[in-house]
Amino acid sequence: MPRTLILEFTKMNGAGNDFIVVDNRFYAFSDEELAALARRYCPRRVGIGADGLLALAPAQQPEVHYRMRYFNADGSPGTMCGNGARCLARFAQMAGIQGNPLCFETDAGRYQAEVPDDPQAPVRLYLPPVGPCKMQPPLATPLDAEVETAAFIWTGTEHLVCRVSSVETVPIARWGPLLRHDAALQPRGANVNFVEVAGEQHGRSVLRVRTYEKGVEAETLACGTGAVAAALVAWRQGWVRQLPIEVHMPGGVLTVGFQPAKDGETALYLEGPATVVFRGTVEVPVPLVS
Ligand SMILES: N[C@H](CCC[C@H](N)C(=O)O)C(=O)O
DSSP, rough: OOOOEEEEEEEEEETTTTEEEEHHHHHOOOOOHHHHHHHHSTTTTTTOOSSSEEEEEESTTTSSSSEEEEETTSOBOOOHHHHHHHHHHHHHHTTTOSSSSEEEETEEEEEEOOSSSSTTTEEEEOOOOOOOOEOOOSSOOOOOOOEEEEEEEESSSSEEEEOOSSSSSHHHHHHHHHHHTTTTGTTTTTTEEEEEEEEETTTTEEEEEEEETTTTTEEESSSSSHHHHHHHHHHHSSSSSSSSEEETTTTTTEEEEEEOOGGGGGGEEEEEEEEEEEEEEEEEEEEEEO
């Protein structure tokens, strides 16, 4: 008789980037098991359908409320996911974890999130300082003339930012995989963002961005760390002069800005929607990994 486990999950959406969320404080799945769950349930049509799987885990360090684990749809672990982090903060708050801001640990360091009580209100994620952008990295792939500038930046995970005059016409399904697998970016590869500078609206800079995500191996409707990567390169290179920066992605709008903090410092933030789509259960065969 095959054995099964009834797994409760929550499907969440962050600007079109969608996730299966599991409360691993109760299940205590290993990383290998979480990766297996991602591979089994993220595929669309035959699974629940999601870009990745998030797990809420107990904190390992004092002074943080929880730990975030993230696995891409193909089961590869992601060090950080900006939209996922905002969704998991909402999930943690709904699960009764208290803190304002919520403080959590990831494989990319400690983050904080502000989650308003209104479930439709945007969730704001504060990021640790981001290192330099490497302009014109020596890529093995010849860049199309349409790509005006390329930059590599680490915003919790690896991102390539390519400036183009129009994102709408970019053949992302062809260029995305080539650049994502570029020999110069191995072994980890990079998510690939195409960025169009689209002027200013209501005193905010506007970027239009499309992202090809490693680990999903496809274009997603939005990418939080990609929005931060695009906004930081645009700000530091002087492509935009007004803060905050609205990043328009196919699935929604994310805002990147700097909030004045204590001691004259500023804190980098990413803000956008993070909502529950539905809650459900699946019957999972056990053991998940043999
Ligand atoms: N969608 C995510 C990024 C996932 C990163 C992942 N694709 C990787 O680098 O392995 C975000 O909102 O930041």
